[in-house]
Amino acid sequence: MALLSSTDKDGKEMSFLDHIEVLRWHLVRSAVVVIILAVVLFCYNNIVFDIIIFGPKQPDFISYRVLCKLSHLLLHNDSMCIGQSHYELINLELAGQFTTHIWISLVGGIILAVPYLVWELWRFIKPALKLKEKMAAKGFVFYATTLFLSGILFSYFVIVPLTVSFLGSYQMSTLVENRISMDSYISLVTTLTLAMGLVFELPIVIYFLTKIGLVTPKFLKTYRKHAIVVILIVAAFITPSPDITSQLLVATPLFVLYEVSIFVSKRADRIRQKS
Numbered sequence: 001m002a003l004l005s006s007t008d009k010d011g012k013e014m015s016f017l018d019h020i021e022v023l024r025w026h027l028v029r030s031a032v033v034v035i036i037l038a039v040v041l042f043c044y045n046n047i048v049f050d051i052i053i054f055g056p057k058q059p060d061f062i063s064y065r066v067l068c069k070l071s072h073l074l075l076h077n078d079s080m081c082i083g084q085s086h087y088e089l090i091n092l093e094l095a096g097q098f099t100t101h102i103w104i105s106l107v108g109g110i111i112l113a114v115p116y117l118v119w120e121l122w123r124f125i126k127p128a129l130k131l132k133e134k135m136a137a138k139g140f141v142f143y144a145t146t147l148f149l150s151g152i153l154f155s156y157f158v159i160v161p162l163t164v165s166f167l168g169s170y171q172m173s174t175l176v177e178n179r180i181s182m183d184s185y186i187s188l189v190t191t192l193t194l195a196m197g198l199v200f201e202l203p204i205v206i207y208f209l210t211k212i213g214l215v216t217p218k219f220l221k222t223y224r225k226h227a228i229v230v231i232l233i234v235a236a237f238i239t240p241s242p243d244i245t246s247q248l249l250v251a252t253p254l255f256v257l258y259e260v261s262i263f264v265s266k267r268a269d270r271i272r273q274k275s
Helices: 018-043 045-053 061-073 096-110 113-127 131-136 140-169 180-197 204-211 217-224 223-240 245-273
Strands: 087-089 179-181
Touching: 018 045, 018 096, 018 113, 018 179, 045 096, 061 140, 096 113, 096 179, 096 180, 113 140, 140 180, 140 204, 140 245, 204 245, 217 223, 217 245, 223 245
Parallel strands: 087 179
Antiparallel strands: none
């Protein structure tokens, strides 16, 4: 792909400044969409915070109820049931709630705008691609968006509740009471959620790394065992209980993601060898 060799609507080769101008308008449109969505979310703060952001703090959160039902069904005990969280959230800064409100609205705006942002990215890259590259990258917007949102949902309903429950109720001594700052809680929730959204883009990253020859299917297969060990360690660290069921609940989607990446790498490698 040679970005600087793309042409405009009249078939003329575009200069570097022309590309900068085109990129600027893609960024402007993307920013406008994000801001509009952020303003909408700002107006519905009770839903964004009370139901979504602070949802994993509540004992009746859907993930906790599902885990408890699975515990009764599979283990016939309450080992996976999560009870009341013994901590409260506090705000330590005068403008803390206002600035957090703005920040979370922007983050939420970006998440909701992901389909449009990926589409704008594709529109910018597409003119520089050859016909074969365009065909190979067909469905980029759909797959990139689906993977990112899948990661967001997986993190919010699985990883975030387990992590929040474990860290919020953990005590090194009964003499120390957990009073957690709002910034700390929200930072943990947003970081885990966005990070997992990006992690789920692994098949897309592997596809393009394979296309340029930096990764091969053989390499991914060779280090599969190492990847499994890393995934199990991460799952064990995230899950609050020592039982294998909850750990597998976290690890299984990551296993699947790695296997999908191997399949994607095989496909990209075949396309690269034919071209």
